Amino acid sequence: xxxxxxxxxxxxxxxxxxxxxxxxxxxxxxxxxxxxxxxxxxxxxxxxxxxxxxxxxxxxxxxxxxxxxxxxxxxxxxxxxxxxxxxxxxxxxxxxxxxxxxxxxxxxxxxxxxxxxxxxxxxxxxxxxxxxxxxxxxxxxxxxxxxxxxxxxxxxxxxxxxxxxxxxxxxxxxxxxxxxxxxxxxxxxxxxxxxxxxxxxxxxxxxxxxxxxxxxxxxxxxxxxxxxxxxxxxxxxxxxxxxxxxxxxxxxxxxxxxxxxxxxxxxxxxxxxxxxxxxxxxxxxxxx
Numbered sequence: 001x002x003x004x005x006x007x008x009x010x011x012x013x014x015x016x017x018x019x020x021x022x023x024x025x026x027x028x029x030x031x032x033x034x035x036x037x038x039x040x041x042x043x044x045x046x047x048x049x050x051x052x053x054x055x056x057x058x059x060x061x062x063x064x065x066x067x068x069x070x071x072x073x074x075x076x077x078x079x080x081x082x083x084x085x086x087x088x089x090x091x092x093x094x095x096x097x098x099x100x101x102x103x104x105x106x107x108x109x110x111x112x113x114x115x116x117x118x119x120x121x122x123x124x125x126x127x128x129x130x131x132x133x134x135x136x137x138x139x140x141x142x143x144x145x146x147x148x149x150x151x152x153x154x155x156x157x158x159x160x161x162x163x164x165x166x167x168x169x170x171x172x173x174x175x176x177x178x179x180x181x182x183x184x185x186x187x188x189x190x191x192x193x194x195x196x197x198x199x200x201x202x203x204x205x206x207x208x209x210x211x212x213x214x215x216x217x218x219x220x221x222x223x224x225x226x227x228x229x230x231x232x233x234x235x236x237x238x239x240x241x242x243x244x245x246x247x248x249x250x251x252x253x254x255x256x257x258x259x260x261x262x263x264x265x266x267x268x269x270x271x272x273x274x275x276x277x278x279x280x281x282x283x284x285x286x287x288x
Contacts, residue, residue: 057089061107063190063223065169068107078115083122093191103171105188112195113231119202121238122171122185123218129173129183133213133247134158140245140278141177143237143271144204146184146216147284150175151240151247151274159213159247165285168219168253172204172235175213175249181205181238181272184218184252194224196231196265204238204249204272211245214238214272217252217284224257230264237272237281248272251284 057071068089075090079097090108097115102122124132124144131145134157142159143150147168150159156176163170172183184202200222204215217235235252251269271281 058091058107058109058192060109060190060192060223061089064105064107064188066105101185101187103186107190109191110193110195111189111191112197113200114197116199116201117187119185119187119218121182121205121215122202123183123204123215124171124174125182126174126180126212127176129171130162131160131173131216131250132158133174133176133180133249135176136245139211141175141180141211141213141240141242141247143213143240143247143249143279143281144173144175144181144183144216145250146170146172146218147235147253147269148216148237148250148271148282150213150216150237150250151271151279151281153245153247153278159250161250161282163219163253165253166255166287168221168255170219172202172216172218172249172252174215175204175207175238175240175247177207177209177212177242177246179207179209179212181207181213181215181249183215183249184235186219188221190223192224193226193228194222196227196229198231199234200231201234202252203234203236204252206239206272207241207246209242211242212240213247213278214240214249214281216249216281217269219252220254222256226260227258227263227265230266233265233267235269235284237270237284239273240275240278242275244276245278246275247278248274248281250281253285255287257287
């Protein structure tokens with residue numbers, strides 16, 4: 001049985017089985033529409049081809065919350081790839097430089113991340129989301145909430161926690177006030193082997209203004225057979241900014257599942273810092 005871990009260790013490469021799935025799946029991945037961040041996941045580009053309505057997908061795709069439309073083969077993504085979203089299947093996926101995403105789910109036989117898979121600020125916009133930061137009746141603003149509560153000066157309201165710590169798939173909420181930070185987006189990966197050499201992040205954005213709460217961290221969910229590398233996974237709350245109290249965003253949610261021996265991935269889900277005594281965001285959650 002797979003276990004969720006915070007620190008994973010070196011493991012041998014597993015098999016590369018594939019299976020057939022109907023290409024009629026809707027590819028949805030939960031969480032509501034967003035003002036920023038691309039909304040619900042839709043099936044990855046392409047059709048099922050001439051295989052009687054089925055496509056061959058890596059076995060790891062059965063662990064995703066959505067069904068990719070087709071296997072996109074061997075793909076390399078870099079900083080020219082644009083902002084990505086949706087539900088995708090690859091044979092081998094290589095990420096170099098910085099690749100920006102909003103709500104992004106991917107399965108593959110192998111995933112190698114030598115750059116940064118970046119969903120920072122890809123979630124709910126300012127003042128939006130289940131845990132959106134509020135505006136204080138007198139002065140000040142609260143940070144957005146998700147895995148941890150947003151910093152909340154003078155009981156402004158908002159900044160509440162929500163979501164599933166075991167299977168996080170929801171975006172972070174935006175902070176309160178004009179110029180508040182957006183929440184972090186959503187990254188979901190399933191693979192036979194994940195080689196994480198650098199960084200996966202889905203953190204909230206910092207506020208910018210007279211009083212602007214930080215956005216909450218988003219979600220990172222990883223389900224792999226083997227993990228390699230000593231990279232870092234972040235879902236950190238954004239900082240509150242302003243001359244009046246502004247709360248930091250709450251941390252997001254990260255869960256990593258592996259059937260191999262633990263490897264050295266580090267996970268950070270800290271809350272964001274406050275401005276002018278607006279309250280630090282609460283720490284998010286990570287599966288251990």
